[in-house]
Amino acid sequence: MERDGMKLAEALQERADLNRNIEQLKDRLVHNALVQEGELPAESPEKLKQELDAAILRLSYLIAHINETNCKTFVDGKSLTEIIAKKDALSVKIYTYKDIVYAGSQTAYRARNSEIKIKSAISVTDWQSEIDKMSKELRLLDNTLQESNWKTELME
CATH class of the missing domain: 1.10.287 (Helix Hairpins)
Structure with missing residues (x-):
């Protein structure tokens, strides 16, 4: 077929x-x-x-x-397999960082009605900035892959 x-x-x-x-x-x-x-x-x-x-x-x-x-198939000296692996790893990193940022943003916890204050141990702003940069890189990688996928003939 x-x-x-x-x-x-x-x-x-x-x-x-x-x-x-x-x-x-x-x-x-x-x-x-x-x-x-x-x-x-x-x-x-x-x-x-x-x-x-x-x-x-x-x-x-x-x-x-x-x-x-x-x-x-190579784009800018890297095989599509390498680009896909980089994209997949970046997706995992972004997903993980988002969970960490979410956890670091939850400063309203109280321990059994006491006045124990909880504060973030990370810079949520810095981590979010990193997520934003990685998200842009992910979009660019995805664009590269999509463009290549439509230009490349399947090897048979």
Whole structure:
């Protein structure tokens, strides 16, 4: 079912669609795996299994070729795989920093009606400034990846 000239972005979209489709097929199979004696399932489990197997086979093909393309495509001296890894790590860092900033912003705690004052042990402003810079970097990385995905042919 491969076709000439598939862009990496199209392959990524198809991969996402296949993942959703596989989940739906699994749910449909689960709902049709048991029936009352003497009854027929609403859908043929064998037909659903064939659809599931075909979707998984196509997914395997796409994953292999997406990964190969990402490893062999370079933007500004870095492979797409490196850019994706940097983007993923930056996302984790931003998410973690946001949780820390949120915790550091909660200065209204009181211990059992006493007058114990709680203060932040971090500079929330500095941490937030760092989050803002990282968020901009993340957007730029994402833009680079999106642009590259639409310009790059999937390696087959």
